[in-house]
Amino acid sequence: MNIREASELDYPDLRRIYLESRRKNFHWENAEELTLEDFDIDTEEDYIILVEEDGKILGFAALYLADNFIHCLFVDPTCSGKGVGGLLLNASINKMNTPLSLKCVSENFKALKFYENKGWRKVVEEGKPGEKYWVLEYNN
Template sequence: MQITLVRSQQLPALRALYLASRRAAFPWLDTSGYALSDFERDTRDEQVLVAGEGAEVLGFIAVCPPDQFVHHLYVAPDRLRQGIGRALLRAARWRYPALHLKCLVRNRRALLFYRAMGFTCLGQGTGAHGEYYWLALMPAGGR
């Protein structure tokens, strides 16, 4: 598996992965309005790292650089629990030593993953899709 900055030829696969992953991850939400075109809109001005094997796109992470905020981390639904998300987070940490994100309270699988990766809860809030935890992964030394 290789992790690279997003390339234009990967966009069709990323659009499809993003749509399928969100539908699978959030069964309690109304996803009928989700579209393939959401990927570009939702990752605009973010640094996108893509995990792939050959031409196959396995997952991606999108980080808002100024805040080191992980806006998206998705892995193809049929490739979960294979270390892809872990590898993407590690690659993002090379670029951004302190990462922050919001994770929906109802997204139990993601919460378990982030806790296993060392994220800690800084607080809780409510957004358009429900309650969320504000999580952080700080560099060694806690800065």
Template sequence: MLIRPYQEADRPFLRTLYLASRKAAWHWVDPDSLALEDFDQAILDEQVIVAEENGHRLGFASIFTAENFLHNLFVAPDIQGQGVGSALLHAAEQTFTSTGSLKCLVNSEKSVKFYQRHGWEIIATGDSPKGEYYLFHFVLP
């Protein structure tokens, strides 16, 4: 598996992946409120990395590097649990210059457990338009 920088040619596929992943995972959100174009706004001014294998895009992560903030990490629903998310998370962590942070929706229980398994700690909760979230921190070793 290759983790590489985003290229503009990735946009159409990653838009579809982002939409499909959110519809599959966010069962409490009205699917009609999600759109392909959401991806464009979600990665604005962020460093994006892409997981790829044999020319197939598997997932992506976007990082707001100025704040060591992992904004998005999404893997195609049909290949979750095969190490793609872990590889993207590790690559994102390598961009941090100090304590990393992310927000994860509380209702996204599978994602919450994923981050906890990888050493991230819940430090606070908050509310967003998509529901309550946990604020996670990751302290560099």
């Protein structure tokens, strides 16, 4: 697997991964309201890295470098469990300075467990009812 900076030529695949992953895993969202264009809006000022293998993009992370913040980390649903998320997380940590932070929806139990298993710790739960999320921090 190869990790590299994304280019605009990668955006069609990144949009698809973002949409399909959220539709599959974000049970708290209305799947019909999610669109391909959400990727462009949600990653507008981010530095994007991706993992690919044999020319296929397996996942990506969108980083807000100014704040050492992981804005998005998504893996193609067909590649779940193959280590792509861990590669993206390590590459993100190597690209930025500690401490790093991210936010994870409180109802996203699978992602919270993933981050905690990788050494991230929950700092504070924020947001109004129905929209709560955890702020997590990594400081190694």
